[in-house]
Amino acid sequence: xxxxxxxxxxLWIHFQGRTFIYDGTKKQFGKKAGRKDTAGVxxxxxxxxxxxxxxxxxxxxxxxxxxxxxxxxKMEYTLKADIAGTIExxxxxxxxxxxxxxxxxKMKVEVKP
Amino acid sequence: MPKKISRIAIANRGEVAVRIIRxxxxxxxxxxxLHSEVDIGTRAFRLADKTIxxxxxxxxxxxxxxxxxxxxxxxGGAQAIHPGFGFLxxxxxxxxxxxxxxxxxxxxxxxxxxxLGDKVKCKELAKKLGLPLIPGYxxxxxxxxxxxxxxxxxxxxxxxxxxxxxxxRGMKVLRSKAECRExxxxxxxxxxxxxxxxKVFLEKYLDHAKHIEFQIFGDATGRVIHLMDRECxxxxxxxxxxxxxxxxxxxxxxxxxxxxxxxxIATQAGYKGAGTVEFLMQDGLFYLLEVNTRxxxxxxxxxxxxxxxLVKAQILTAQEEPVFTAQQxxxxxxxxxxxRIYAENSYLGGVPSTGILGKVEWPEGPGRRFxxxxxxxxxxxxxxxxxxxxxxxxxxxxIRTIQKMQRVLKDTVLFGVHTNIPYLLEILSHPEFVxxxxxxxxxxxxxxxxxxxxxxxxxxxEFAEQVLKTVADKAIESQSPSPWNSFWRGx
Numbered sequence: 170x171x172x173x174x175x176x177x178x179x180l181w182i183h184f185q186g187r188t189f190i191y192d193g194t195k196k197q198f199g200k201k202a203g204r205k206d207t208a209g210v211x212x213x214x215x216x217x218x219x220x221x222x223x224x225x226x227x228x229x230x231x232x233x234x235x236x237x238x239x240x241x242x243k244m245e246y247t248l249k250a251d252i253a254g255t256i257e258x259x260x261x262x263x264x265x266x267x268x269x270x271x272x273x274x275k276m277k278v279e280v281k282p
Numbered sequence: 283m284p285k286k287i288s289r290i291a292i293a294n295r296g297e298v299a300v301r302i303i304r305x306x307x308x309x310x311x312x313x314x315x316l317h318s319e320v321d322i323g324t325r326a327f328r329l330a331d332k333t334i335x336x337x338x339x340x341x342x343x344x345x346x347x348x349x350x351x352x353x354x355x356x357x358g359g360a361q362a363i364h365p366g367f368g369f370l371x372x373x374x375x376x377x378x379x380x381x382x383x384x385x386x387x388x389x390x391x392x393x394x395x396x397x398l399g400d401k402v403k404c405k406e407l408a409k410k411l412g413l414p415l416i417p418g419y420x421x422x423x424x425x426x427x428x429x430x431x432x433x434x435x436x437x438x439x440x441x442x443x444x445x446x447x448x449x450x451r452g453m454k455v456l457r458s459k460a461e462c463r464e465x466x467x468x469x470x471x472x473x474x475x476x477x478x479x480x481k482v483f484l485e486k487y488l489d490h491a492k493h494i495e496f497q498i499f500g501d502a503t504g505r506v507i508h509l510m511d512r513e514c515x516x517x518x519x520x521x522x523x524x525x526x527x528x529x530x531x532x533x534x535x536x537x538x539x540x541x542x543x544x545x546x547i548a549t550q551a552g553y554k555g556a557g558t559v560e561f562l563m564q565d566g567l568f569y570l571l572e573v574n575t576r577x578x579x580x581x582x583x584x585x586x587x588x589x590x591x592l593v594k595a596q597i598l599t600a601q602e603e604p605v606f607t608a609q610q611x612x613x614x615x616x617x618x619x620x621x622r623i624y625a626e627n628s629y630l631g632g633v634p635s636t637g638i639l640g641k642v643e644w645p646e647g648p649g650r651r652f653x654x655x656x657x658x659x660x661x662x663x664x665x666x667x668x669x670x671x672x673x674x675x676x677x678x679x680x681i682r683t684i685q686k687m688q689r690v691l692k693d694t695v696l697f698g699v700h701t702n703i704p705y706l707l708e709i710l711s712h713p714e715f716v717x718x719x720x721x722x723x724x725x726x727x728x729x730x731x732x733x734x735x736x737x738x739x740x741x742x743x744e745f746a747e748q749v750l751k752t753v754a755d756k757a758i759e760s761q762s763p764s765p766w767n768s769f770w771r772g773x
Contacts, residue, residue: 173749174697176640180753184745186692188703189738191746210744214752251751270745 171270184270209252209276211236217246219265224274228256236274239267254278284602287362287386291316291355292330294366295345296655297671298579299326302364305593314358316351318344323660334358339665345369348376352383362386362600364593368667371576372399388600390500390575394551398573407550408570413543416562416569418485420445424470429484430462436486442466444473445481455487490721491564493517493571494529496544497584499595500553502602508541509588509606510614512580516709518632518725523702524709525580526619527587530680530718531563540568547573555599556581556592562722579622579672582653586618586676616676617683621691621706623654623671625662628705631732634668637661640697645690649676662699670699680718684710704733 173182180191221238224230230250239246258275261267289312292302299315303326306313315330320339327333334354337344344350346369355363363380365371365388374392381387389395397403408415419432433440433456442465443453454469456462466482474480497509513529514522532540544559547570558578560571581592590612595605606612626632638661644652654671656662662670675690677683688710691703712728714720738746 170643170645170693170695171745172641172643172695174641175753176638176698180746180750181640181697182742182746182749183695183697184742187742188695188697188701189742189746191738191750210748212745212748214748 171268209250209254209257209278210272211248211250211274211276213239213267213271213273214246214248216268217266219261219263219267219273220245222259222261222263224256224259226256226259230254230256230276236276237261248273250276252276252278285386285600287311287597287601289314289331289358289360289362290388290597291334291351291358291360291363291385292326292366293345293351293355293363294369294371295321295324295326295666296669297653298366298577298655299324300329300655301653302366302593303329305591305597308591309594309597311597314355314360316354316358318665320661320663320665325655325657325660332358339663341369341666348373348379351376352379352385355380355385356383360385362388362597364388364596365576367576367578372574374399386600388555388596390554390557391552394553395575397551398547398553398557398575401572404547404573405570408547411543411546411550413547414567414569416486416488416571418483420483424481426463426466429466429482432484433462433466434459436484439487439489441485441487442469442482443485444469444477444479445483446477446479447473488562488564488569490723491562492529492531492720493560493722494532494540494563494568495558495560495574495578496541497581497592498544498548498553498557498559499592499606500548500555500557500599501605502554502599503604504549504552504554506545506549506553507606508544509584509590509592509612511537511540512583514580515720515722516715516724517722518729522580522622523624523725524619524621524706524715525583526617526680526683527583528614528617533566536563536566536568543568543570556596564721579669580620582651582672582674583618583620586651586674587614587616588612589615616678617680618674618676619680619683619687620672620674621687621710622669622702623673623696623706624702625668625670625699626702627700628702628733629735632702632705634664635662635700636664637699639699641695642697643693643695645693647690649686650690651675658698670701681716684716705729708733 171184182191217239220240224236231253232251234250235247236250237248254276257277261273290306291314292299293316303313312331314332315326316334316336318337318339336350336354363385370376374395377387377392417436439455439457454465456465469482470480493514494511496511500506511529512525512527514525516524556577558574561568562571598605625635627635639656639658642658651674675686677686
């Protein structure tokens with residue numbers, strides 16, 4: 170039921186019963202900067218199947234590292250960590266059919282010496 | 283003698299045009315949509331068998347143009363016209379023009395419409411039948427003594443209004459005998475200054491009344507029945523927002539009395555087809571407000587609790603065929619509620635929102651019904667009423683119905699224009715609404731200010747950021763602008 174659509178440069182989102190337009194930060198396209206306001210949570214961007222889970226509870230991740238791979242509509246989709254930290258929660262496993270917007274991975278910001 | 287109709291012209295637009303098309307389809311009747319220039323990219327246009335453009339966007343030149351509608355119907359080869367609601371549906375001149383042109387008008391006769399549509403004639407008829415009207419004074423004697431005396435007879439609070447005026451101007455509320463003289467004199471002076479006549483009317487002010495209406499239906503034999511009541515107290519400046527059936531506020535006795543009153547006035551006026559008798563109910567007493575000689579927007583909730591199809595019934599009646607013959611078998615079951623979806627910004631006080639519709643998702647399921655005239659890619663224009671859809675639910679009782687409506691509205695997706703869904707959700711969770719004690723003053727009392735838009739929660743922000751990233755990544759990969767824009771539509 171969670172869904173989104175880009176309409177004339179505006180991002181319309183329907184999430185958990187509420188519809189809103191999201192502006193986000195101005196520089197979105199073309200820049201894959203690690204954003205500090207993302208709290209290290211990965212939601213599934215579309216309904217699909219989890220094909221690979223590359224990290225486990227407690228593993229360390231750095232920005233850009235692939236955490237899991239899913240498949241939907243014959244396309245493969247990689248979800249990457251964009252913070253430096255540790256895996257706090259793995260909420261899915263290989264083979265799971267997930268809905269759009271499902272919380273898959275939670276990461277804790279942590280820089281181990 | 284049954285007359286077979288094989289093609290009906292629809293003199294309306296939006297969701298009701300679709301509603302009429304559905305009924306015609308089921309009866310094997312072809313449809314001709316009489317539409318304006320800007321209503322080409324609409325669902326009714328796509329569903330109709332034939333379409334005839336009857337004028338430009340402006341309603342006066344299209345939907346309110348009697349000649350254009352009659353000519354369009356004839357040109358489209360229709361034998362009958364269904365006027366829907368609003369526009370020309372209660373215009374006796376239109377009904378007459380149709381008949382003169384040899385077209386069957388699906389609705390009551392011009393004579394019936396002229397009696398019941400005229401406030402003065404309707405009141406006279408009601409008085410003759412002994413039906414209760416809102417106590418008031420409209421006499422010629424305008425001396426202060428008589429007016430004060432009449433005011434005391436009516437009881438407080440009451441309204442004094444300019445006879446020659448309207449639009450709420452020159453209206454004053456009198457709350458006690460003490461302020462009577464002074465306020466009536468003041469109202470007379472203002473009336474003189476504003477409208478050139480100091481003549482005033484007095485009317486009891488029902489400040490905590492409920493709007494209750496009865497669905498009536500007159501069949502081809504002239505027999506009039508009623509199909510129970512609806513409550514429509516949730517209104518903003520007389521515009522209905524939420525309607526339900528049956529009213530949670532009527533005792534069996536009141537229901538019986540009001541139903542009989544509704545049948546009485548409709549029968550006396552020779553009513554044929556679908557109509558509604560509206561009342562105000564306060565402190566266990568009811569007063570006739572007016573009679574609407576047309577199908578109403580909220581007819582759907584009656585259909586849900588009574589298990590009937592009013593539009594098909596209208597068409598069959600126009601064909602002189604029997605409907606609702608087993609009246610004793612039609613009993614209400616469960617509860618139904620309707621929310622009107624308006625394209626407006628709830629956080630800006632209901633400012634209309636226009637634009638091209640994006641993704642639309644209606645969460646279908648048992649006891650859920652959606653009436654809509656637009657789909658993804660259609661444009662919501664500023665020329666007409668901003669109601670773009672109706673959401674109707676049915677359940678075993680009122681509480682479950684409210685819960686279901688909340689669930690359905692939360693799961694409804696409508697992108698591209700703002701809607702009043704946030705506003706509806708606030709109303710549906712208000713304790714007075716949940717208890718069923720709301721009156722016509724409900725919106726004014728609790729919802730006159732624009733809704734406050736709550737800031738995004740952390741979860742919402744996270745999801746939105748993730749989505750943004752998704753879209754950005756996809757755009758970079760495919761080396762093209764955002765792949766999510768998709769608005770072309772084959773017409």
